[in-house]
Amino acid sequence: MEISNATVALAALGQATRLAVFRLLVEAGPDGLMAGEIAEALALPGATLSFHLKELSAAGLVQGEPRGRHVCYRADFEAMNGLIEFLTRNCCGGDKTQCTPRGRRKGAA
Template sequence: MEINQATTALAALGQSTRLSIFRLLVEAGPAGRMAGEIAEALALPGATLSFHLKELSAAGLVQGESQGRYICYRADFGAMNGLIEFLTRNCCGGQPQQCAPAACDPQAGSCASPKQAQA
C-alpha cells in the first residue's frame, strides 16, 4: 500500500459510522454480514448504511457479494493488513518489536505493552 491508498482508507475510517461498520465486519470474519444485519446491529437506516458502505468499498476496505436479492459485505483483510503494514513500516528505527501490538490475555481482561510482554 502506498500513501494515496492509505490516505483514502484512513479518510474512510475517520468517520465514526464507517469505523463502526468496518469493525463489525472485521468481527464477522470471512463470512461477513448481510446489509440488513449491519443496519440492524448499528441501528442505521438503509440509505445511510448504503452511503457508508459505498465509501468503504471505494476505499477498498470492504467488498460486497450479491446473494440473490441481498448483498453480503465482508472486510477486505488484505487491505486492512496492508494499511497496518504501511503504518508500521520502518517502525522504531528498525526495532519493530517495539511497535508490536499489546499482548492481550482475554482471561485476565488485560493487555501488556510490548516491553511488558517481552519481560
C-alpha cells in the same frame, strides 16, 4: 500500499459510522454480514448504511457479494493488513519488538 491508497482508506475510517461498520465486519470475519444484519446491529437506516458501505468499498476496505436480492459485505483483510503494514513499515527504526501492541509485549503491565 502507497500513500495515496492509505490516505483514502484512513479518510474512510476517519468517520465514526464507517469505522463502526468496518469494525463490525472485521469481527464477523471472512463470512461477512448481510447489509440488513449490519443495519440492525448498528441501528442504521438502509440509505445511511448504503452511503457508508459505498465509501468503504471505494476505499478498498470492504467487498460486497450479491446473494439474490441482498448483498453480503465483508472486510477486505488483505487491504486492512496492507494499511497496518504501511503504517508500521518503519516503526521504531525497524525494531519490531517496540511496535507490538502494549497488551502483547512481554512484561507489559
